[in-house]
Amino acid sequence: MIAGLAKLAIGIGVPTRIAKPVAIAVVVLAIGGAVWLAIALVYRSGRTAGGASARVAIGEQHRERTAEARADERLAADVTIAIADRTARADVLSETLLRSTIKDLRNALDATPPAVAGAAPPVVPVDRLRDDLNASIARANRAAETAAAP
Numbered sequence: 001m002i003a004g005l006a007k008l009a010i011g012i013g014v015p016t017r018i019a020k021p022v023a024i025a026v027v028v029l030a031i032g033g034a035v036w037l038a039i040a041l042v043y044r045s046g047r048t049a050g051g052a053s054a055r056v057a058i059g060e061q062h063r064e065r066t067a068e069a070r071a072d073e074r075l076a077a078d079v080t081i082a083i084a085d086r087t088a089r090a091d092v093l094s095e096t097l098l099r100s101t102i103k104d105l106r107n108a109l110d111a112t113p114p115a116v117a118g119a120a121p122p123v124v125p126v127d128r129l130r131d132d133l134n135a136s137i138a139r140a141n142r143a144a145e146t147a148a149a150p
Contacts, residue, residue: 104128104132108124109124111124
């Protein structure tokens with residue numbers, strides 16, 4: 001092969017004494033080019049495969065994090081609904097207690113006999129109303145202490 005390349009080099013006009021080194025250089029360059037091409041192909045295929053596996057891994061992480069975020073979102077929605085329900089029940093209870101207190105106060109005022117002209121007004125019977133208010137305050141204080149306790 002080198003002899004054939006040397007004859008070709010002589011035919012092109014390369015001097016005879018350097019024809020053989022030129023042929024060897026051409027063979028070395030051809031082999032080097034083939035090795036370089038093989039390395040480049042291996043590098044490219046490895047890079048492509050690595051990129052594909054990285055994309056798959058990133059996609060999997062994205063799916064996992066998205067599923068986790070959706071689960072957190074559903075949990076937050078459930079907690080929000082539970083808080084809203086509890087708040088609505090507390091509002092109903094507060095309104096019921098307020099209406100009951102107003103009714104008791106009106107009943108106590110209605111039960112008061114009319115005042116005699118020129119005399120001091122009669123004492124309003126508010127004992128039951130006072131007891132109910134004190135019990136409500138005690139319940140509220142206990143609830144606040146329970147909520148504040150860790």
